[in-house]
Amino acid sequence: MASAEPLENALPSKEVGIDAHDEEELANFGYKQELKRDWGLMHNFGISFSIISVITGITTLFGYGLNTGGP
Template identity: 70%
Template structure:
């Protein structure tokens, strides 16, 4: 009994278009369901950012300790830094468009012997960041 050769990832994917075709070319099958519409995506993002609870609590602290000039320039600097991080993550996502997000990207971008550690550290930093954001918004 001989082993059958594995199929080429580029063959047999003629009818696929867009992201599905690109994933098939890389040897992956699209498994991430894209069911959120514009309003659902906005609702999830808006609730995570917590604009309504964050503005009164955190802006009052900033205005009392730094003043309006610090708040304005702080907003500009932090917005630019956040945009740079977002653009870097978008670049990685466009190169590796699979589910798993930052944990999978950390494993893909690190050496094989460090992949599990990189994913673990990424997960813990993500958790600590979420806890810090929630604490800053709720306790300020």
């Protein structure tokens, strides 16, 4: 059985410099490359709870409608 090729060597050579090229392109437009991660625990909990609540509400009401009236 052949040994696995390291991940670094498995990537196409043309994709290696994409990050540097993107950073240079942003600099040409006058922007600095940054990724803001300013959501705290409550922000993440709030959005997660909202998504789950909507899905739960839809499935509950859909089931109720099928049981009481049906298609």
